[in-house]
Amino acid sequence: MNASLRLSLAALLFVLAARAAGPDLGPNVLIFDPSMTNIQARVDEIFARQERAQFGSNRFALLFQPGSYHLDVQVGFYTEVAGLGRSPDDVAITGAVRSKARWLGNANATCNFWRSLANLSVTPTVESNVNVWAVSQATAVRRLHVKGDLYLWDGGWSSGGFLADSVVDGVVNSGSQQQWLSRNTAWGRWKGSNWNMVFLGVTHPPEGRWPTPPYTVIDRTPVVREKPYLAVDEAGRWSVMVPGLVRDAVGPSWGAAAAPATSATALPLEAFHIARPGLDSAATLNAALGRGRHLLFTPGTYLLEAPVHVARAGTVVLGLGYATLQPTNGTAALLVDDVAGVKIGGLICEAGPLKSASLVQVGEPGARAPHAEDPVCLWDICCRVGGANAGGADAMMTIYSRDTLAENLWLWRADHGRGVSWTANPCRNGLVVNGDDVTIYGLFVEHTQDYQTLWNGNGGRVYFYQSELPYDPPSAAAWSHDGVTGYASYKVADAVKTHEAWGLGVYCVFYAAPVISENAFETPEALATHLHHLVTIRLSGKPNSGMNHVINGRGPAVVTTRKAVVD
Numbered sequence: 169m170n171a172s173l174r175l176s177l178a179a180l181l182f183v184l185a186a187r188a189a190g191p192d193l194g195p196n197v198l199i200f201d202p203s204m205t206n207i208q209a210r211v212d213e214i215f216a217r218q219e220r221a222q223f224g225s226n227r228f229a230l231l232f233q234p235g236s237y238h239l240d241v242q243v244g245f246y247t248e249v250a251g252l253g254r255s256p257d258d259v260a261i262t263g264a265v266r267s268k269a270r271w272l273g274n275a276n277a278t279c280n281f282w283r284s285l286a287n288l289s290v291t292p293t294v295e296s297n298v299n300v301w302a303v304s305q306a307t308a309v310r311r312l313h314v315k316g317d318l319y320l321w322d323g324g325w326s327s328g329g330f331l332a333d334s335v336v337d338g339v340v341n342s343g344s345q346q347q348w349l350s351r352n353t354a355w356g357r358w359k360g361s362n363w364n365m366v367f368l369g370v371t372h373p374p375e376g377r378w379p380t381p382p383y384t385v386i387d388r389t390p391v392v393r394e395k396p397y398l399a400v401d402e403a404g405r406w407s408v409m410v411p412g413l414v415r416d417a418v419g420p421s422w423g424a425a426a427a428p429a430t431s432a433t434a435l436p437l438e439a440f441h442i443a444r445p446g447l448d449s450a451a452t453l454n455a456a457l458g459r460g461r462h463l464l465f466t467p468g469t470y471l472l473e474a475p476v477h478v479a480r481a482g483t484v485v486l487g488l489g490y491a492t493l494q495p496t497n498g499t500a501a502l503l504v505d506d507v508a509g510v511k512i513g514g515l516i517c518e519a520g521p522l523k524s525a526s527l528v529q530v531g532e533p534g535a536r537a538p539h540a541e542d543p544v545c546l547w548d549i550c551c552r553v554g555g556a557n558a559g560g561a562d563a564m565m566t567i568y569s570r571d572t573l574a575e576n577l578w579l580w581r582a583d584h585g586r587g588v589s590w591t592a593n594p595c596r597n598g599l600v601v602n603g604d605d606v607t608i609y610g611l612f613v614e615h616t617q618d619y620q621t622l623w624n625g626n627g628g629r630v631y632f633y634q635s636e637l638p639y640d641p642p643s644a645a646a647w648s649h650d651g652v653t654g655y656a657s658y659k660v661a662d663a664v665k666t667h668e669a670w671g672l673g674v675y676c677v678f679y680a681a682p683v684i685s686e687n688a689f690e691t692p693e694a695l696a697t698h699l700h701h702l703v704t705i706r707l708s709g710k711p712n713s714g715m716n717h718v719i720n721g722r723g724p725a726v727v728t729t730r731k732a733v734v735d
Contacts, residue, residue, distance in 0.1 A: 191406055191437055194444050196228050196467040197488060199252075202235030211241050218244030220271045222279060223556040223585050227467030229489035232288060233400055234258040240294055241265040243283045246467070246490045248514070251288030252400045254409070255422055256313045256335075259288040266300045267307075268322040275324035277302035281578075282490050282516070284548065287397050289313035302326045305612045305634070306516075306550045306578040309334060310395055311422065320345045320360075330576045330610050333394050333420050347673055349576075349610045349632040352389055354419055363731075364703055366632040366671035368609065371419040378701045379733045384671035386631065389417040391607065393573065395513050395547040396484055399434070407434035408462070408484060410511065413542070435484060440464040445491075450474040457483065465491035465515065472496060475503035475529075478510055481542075487514035490550075498522030504544060506535035506569050513547035519559030523594070527551045527561050531569030531603060539571040540605070546574040554593025555582030563597040564616075567606055567625075574608045581615040583639050590617075590640050590680070601625050615639060617647070619659040626666050633658060633672035639709075640680045647683055653716075654685030660695055667695050673703045676726070678713035684727070689719040696720050702734040 190199040198214070200207050214228050219242070227246040234253040240263045243249055251259030265285055269277035280303045292299040292314070299314050302322035312334040320326060321343030331340075332351040342348055342360030350358075351368045358367075358374040361381035367373040369389035376383050394411040401407070409432040411421060420426065441456035445468025453463060453476050460480065467489030473496055478485060485502075493501040493515060501517040501524070504510050517527040528551060530544055551564035564579040579598035582588050598613035598620045605627035613620040614636045621635070635657040641647035647654055657674040660667050674688035688704045696719055706714040706726035714727035724732040 190231075190233070190400070191442070193229075193442060193488065194466040194468075196226065197231060198228065199231045199233065200237070201233040202237060207237065208239055211239060214247065215242040215244050218247050221245045222281070225469060227469075227489040227491060229467055231398065232259045232261070236260045237262070239263045243267045243285070246282050248284045248286070248489045249288070250284075250286040250398065252398055253287065254399050254401070256287050256311045257289050260291070261288060262291045262293060264292055264294045264299055265290045266295065267303050268300055269302055269324055269326075272324075274322055277322060277324060277326035278304050280304050280326070281306040282550065284308040284514075285310070285312050287311040287399075289315060291315040292317070295319075303328045305329070305580070305614075308332075308548045308576055311397065311420075314338070317341065318355075319343060320348065332575075333422070335420055335423065347632075347634050349671075351609055352392070352417055352420055363705060364632070364634070364671055364673040364701075368631050369418050378735065379703075382701070382703065382733075384701045386670060387418065389609070390629070391415050391573065392417050392575075392609070393511070393545050394421050395575075396486060396511055406437040408437065408440065408464070408486065409434055410484060435462065437464070440484075442466060443470065443491075444468070445470055450476060464488065465493075467491055469494060472499070472501060475500040477503045477505075478512075479505045479507065481507040482509040483511070485510075485512040485515075487516075490514070490516050492516040492518055494518045495520045495524055495527070496522070498524050500524055500526055500529050502528045504530045504569070506531040506537055508539045508544070509542040510544045512545070512549070516550045516552065517564070518551070518556065519553040519561045519593070519595070521557075521559060523560035523562065525561070526563045526566040526600075528565040530565075530567045530572055533568060533602070535568040535570065535603060537570065539569060543571040543573045544569050546572070546577070548576050549574070550578045550580065551598075552580045552582060553595040554587045555580070555585035556587075558587025558592045560594045562595070563600045564595065565598070566600045566602065568603045570603045570605050572603060572606045574606070574611075576610040577608065578612040579614070579616075580612075581617070581638070583615050583636075590642050590646070597622050601628060613657070617641075619655050620657040622659050622661065623664065623667060624661045626664055628660075628664075628667045628669075630669040631671065633669060635674045637674065637676045637678075637685055639677050641678065641683045643681050644683050652686050654683060656685065656687045656690040658689045658699075660691040662692055664692060664695065667691065668698045668700075670700045672699060672701065673705070674715070675705045675707055676709065676713070676715055677707045678709040680710075682710040682713040684713060685715045687717045687719060687721065688715050691720060693720060696722075700735070704732045706730055
């Protein structure tokens with residue numbers, strides 16, 4: 169055999185080996201295929217590291233190539249578990265893909281944050297043949313097929329959560345879940361209720377309506393684009409699949425009932441800059457964006473001397489394993505120009521030591537360009553101030569661009585962890601919306617020191633809202649404004665003419681001092697009836713603390729009583 173032929177064969181073998189192993193996504197992305205014999209040990213090793221790592225620095229993505237597996241996949245903090253097929257049924261796990269709160273004695277999953285499942289099927293054979301997913305905020309289940317029952321609790325409290333574009337053959341039991349949003353999902357039956365359950369575009373919603381049980385049912389999702397996902401084809405080519413925009417959606421986007429309009433476009437992985445923590449900076453990331461590349465963040469924390477600046481229409485930015493962006497100079501972590509079709513998902517944006525005006529900014533002040541046919545889309549974005557470290561921000565997310573679509577946002581001023589006090593992790597607002605016609609599915613905003621959500625644009629729509637007021641105002645005087653006691657959680661500004669929202673809950677716990685919030689919600693008077701299905705709950709706290717009214721001076725107080733409801 170001559171030297172050139174040997175070289176050609178060696179090159180071919182290298183290409184085949186690379187395809188079998190997958191691309192180099194760094195040490196914290198584990199890519200499995202059914203021929204491997206040590207998968208359970210690797211999965212158990214990751215879980216042992218992540219089960220209690222609420223504010224740890226490690227992040228992981230566990231990716232499964234198409235095929236069948238017998239595994240018990242326990243999912244801890246900062247862990248993404250995803251299949252790599254074009255359909256969820258291409259990856260079949262028999263056993264479990266589950267989350268429990270054993271680290272808190274199986275009694276409290278309200279801190280089971282930052283974990284996700286996507287694009288696979290599971291046939292449960294553990295936990296009495298039930299797949300258990302006991303979680304709270306900053307979690308997501310997408311494109312999941314449960315060939316059996318799914319329980320959203322593990323016997324103790326849980327406070328999630330989000331389920332979309334999925335199929336459960338059996339029963340979904342919400343158990344102790346305080347609130348939950350289900351979007352475009354099919355199941356055999358839904359069982360359970362607590363405070364606030366929203367069903368949007370599901371094919372078989374439970375019977376009963378607000379307030380007893382507290383079900384909000386909306387037949388169709390008005391406009392949605394499912395989150396992009398990684399996939400491998402039969403030839404071993406890796407792509408990011410980008411689903412199309414769909415209107416009036418009912419049921420999942422995949423399977424026999426999926427409409428042709430839900431088909432996806434494949435972007436080859438070669439079109440992405442694969443970011444690596446410790447190697448990439450804002451300069452290298454922005455240079456890649458300037459060359460027309462998309463971004464794929466591998467797991468880890470990225471310290472940014474300037475914002476990641478997305479200026480090109482249609483750019484895709486995805487994080488694996490809860491990749492975390494932290495500004496170091498008081499800038500934004502992520503800045504998006506007012507351009508069409510940008511798609512961003514799966515990131516934590518964390519405040520740094522110097523206060524940022526906003527951690528995420530979409531569009532610029534004065535943005536007026538319409539984007540209804542190709543909106544900016546955000547999925548599974550968590551912003552946090554404090555918890556892992558001290559930090560500050562005036563706002564966590566600010567949206568200027570019209571027609572922006574966002575889904576499953578958790579904007580959290582930390583109430584526990586490191587760098588947590590009234591002065592150590594200051595943050596005025598979670599979300600500020602200045603653009604018109606912005607739609608959000610699943611908005612979780614907690615503990616900020618002013619309005620949690622401030623809506624200045626017209627035509628806004630919110631489907632499901634969960635908020636806790638700050639635990640730690642040191643006095644009533646420190647948390648008052650313009651002669652008003654406290655701040656409403658959800659504020660629609662006085663100049664707004666059109667706004668609508670469904671299924672909203674605001675809760676309070678004032679530990680530091682007896683504090684009163686006059687209203688949980690405030691809107692222009694003409695819009696008060698455009699907020700549907702409101703609940704306020706006083707969880708605990710100092711005596712004589714709570715909320716005086718639900719909305720605009722109406723609705724009963726939760727000061728000496730626990731719960732108030734408005735239709």
